[in-house]
Amino acid sequence: MDKLERNIKLIFFVFSILFISLILYLTYFTAVEREELIQNSYNRRLWEQEAKVIRGSIYDRNGKVLADTQVENGVKKRIYEGGEAIGPLIGYSDEVLGRAGLESILNGELLGIAEQDPVTLLRKKILGVGERGNDIRLTLDLNLQKTAYNLFQGRPGALVALDPQTGQILALVSSPGYDPSTIKQDWDAVSKDEDKPLLNRATQGLYPPGSVFKVVTLAAALTYNPKVETETFYTPGYIKVDGNIIKDADYLKPGNYTLSSAFRYSSNTVFIQIGQEIETEKMIAMAESFGFNRQEKSDIPIAQSTFPKPSIVKKDVEMAEAFIGQGKILATPLQMARVAAIIANRGREISPYIVKETVSPLGVVKAREPSASSNQVISEDVAYKIKELMVEVVKNGTGTSAAIKGIEVAGKTGSAENPHGKAHAWFIGFAPAQNPQIAVAVIVENGGSGGAVAAPIARSVMLQYLTDEK
Numbered sequence: 001m002d003k004l005e006r007n008i009k010l011i012f013f014v015f016s017i018l019f020i021s022l023i024l025y026l027t028y029f030t031a032v033e034r035e036e037l038i039q040n041s042y043n044r045r046l047w048e049q050e051a052k053v054i055r056g057s058i059y060d061r062n063g064k065v066l067a068d069t070q071v072e073n074g075v076k077k078r079i080y081e082g083g084e085a086i087g088p089l090i091g092y093s094d095e096v097l098g099r100a101g102l103e104s105i106l107n108g109e110l111l112g113i114a115e116q117d118p119v120t121l122l123r124k125k126i127l128g129v130g131e132r133g134n135d136i137r138l139t140l141d142l143n144l145q146k147t148a149y150n151l152f153q154g155r156p157g158a159l160v161a162l163d164p165q166t167g168q169i170l171a172l173v174s175s176p177g178y179d180p181s182t183i184k185q186d187w188d189a190v191s192k193d194e195d196k197p198l199l200n201r202a203t204q205g206l207y208p209p210g211s212v213f214k215v216v217t218l219a220a221a222l223t224y225n226p227k228v229e230t231e232t233f234y235t236p237g238y239i240k241v242d243g244n245i246i247k248d249a250d251y252l253k254p255g256n257y258t259l260s261s262a263f264r265y266s267s268n269t270v271f272i273q274i275g276q277e278i279e280t281e282k283m284i285a286m287a288e289s290f291g292f293n294r295q296e297k298s299d300i301p302i303a304q305s306t307f308p309k310p311s312i313v314k315k316d317v318e319m320a321e322a323f324i325g326q327g328k329i330l331a332t333p334l335q336m337a338r339v340a341a342i343i344a345n346r347g348r349e350i351s352p353y354i355v356k357e358t359v360s361p362l363g364v365v366k367a368r369e370p371s372a373s374s375n376q377v378i379s380e381d382v383a384y385k386i387k388e389l390m391v392e393v394v395k396n397g398t399g400t401s402a403a404i405k406g407i408e409v410a411g412k413t414g415s416a417e418n419p420h421g422k423a424h425a426w427f428i429g430f431a432p433a434q435n436p437q438i439a440v441a442v443i444v445e446n447g448g449s450g451g452a453v454a455a456p457i458a459r460s461v462m463l464q465y466l467t468d469e470k
Contacts, residue, residue, distance in 0.1 A: 055111065056111070088199065092180040135358070139355070140170065141468075143468070160172055162352055164342075174200045174201040207330060209426060218259075225274075246272060260392060297370075300354055336426070341430070348376055400455075401452060407431055411428065414450045427442045427450050438465045442454040
């Protein structure tokens with residue numbers, strides 16, 4: 001009898017554990033994974049829901065249509081405006097191909113799933129409002145987006161433009177792109193294209209940032225080693241670190257450099273010397289305060305930029321490479337635009353976002369603007385000093401191609417070496433320097449010189465935005 005009771009208790013215990021596990025499993029999916037499962041492109045119930053409603057429209061900041069649903073003879077068709085310039089960002093919504101881009105990220109809002117409560121349904125019936133999803137207005141400027149995209153002339157690369165005071169994304173370009181209106185018939189060619197037009201390089205592309213990262217190294221130096229401002233550094237044109245030789249660009253002559261001249265002409269060897277005076281942990285902490293090694297807070301997915309801790313064996317070499325944005329360090333174009341925006345915003349953190357507001361079929365407007373961050377990444381004094389040095393880069397250094405007549409521009413160029421060909425051309429900056437309204441980051445893959453290739457693109461985008469905003 002004792003054995004029978006023991007077996008019954010064992011069976012009861014096992015079934016209790018299984019029952020509790022099932023409850024926890026279902027609770028997890030209900031509470032944690034609910035939204036992702038509801039909005040997943042492979043959820044067939046969403047397509048059934050879409051058959052019953054008219055998908056909401058997407059507009060730019062000025063009310064221009066980016067995506068709209070038209071109904072002809074009872075047949076719904078998704079229409080896109082903006083061509084290849086908007087493809088990687090807006091994406092597509094197709095029952096065969098699924099969803100991508102903002103069409104996927106904002107699917108729940110566009111279908112109005114969040115509004116399907118009894119009170120809202122009753123109000124719709126009383127007011128005679130048909131089944132329709134929410135409209136969405138973005139912070140994006142379509143004209144600026146098109147201009148920026150055309151400046152790449154088909155070359156692989158990306159551009160991000162932000163309002164440095166609010167974090168609003170003004171332009172988010174990935175080149176080459178694709179036309180969402182024709183993606184279904186173009187699918188074979190687009191999906192097999194070696195230049196990967198389906199990839200949103202602005203948010204998902206990870207690149208060595210090269211010399212534009214010297215802004216972060218400079219922030220660490222001015223914060224943790226203020227005497228660097230008055231020091232003079234000698235370089236023969238190269239530096240040897242644990243037997244490894246790292247060189248300056250060919251145009252740089254051997255000699256003595258101040259902090260200002262080393263930054264203005266982008267001396268690798270001097271910035272390695274400057275970086276070597278900073279404790280490793282403090283350098284990593286500064287990079288992380290600028291957004292590296294953490295998931296970016298935003299309403300769109302952004303790949304995580306990384307500043308890896310150096311290995312024990314090659315610590316000195318890896319840190320030397322990191323000080324100048326080379327080696328294992330990787331950044332998205334959006335991350336580097338954020339670096340520029342932090343300097344422009346007097347050292348305060350900004351959180352990039354692209355959804356300005358949603359509008360329900362009943363006309364209820366819900367603003368999506370996040371609260372301003374009070375986190376001070378670096379002091380206002382350090383941010384001011386970096387800004388002044390960035391102004392000198394554009395006035396008298398490697399970034400003169402970004403200069404705008406009558407407007408003071410702050411910037412930093414970069415040419416990031418990569419193992420797959422010519423160096424990537426970078427530029428980050430903002431304008432006007434004394435009252436920043438736009439911050440940008442530009443990368444042209446295998447473009448070579450950042451000053452010659454990326455800076456002119458940034459100049460044109462900043463100029464157009466500042467002219468349009470007058």
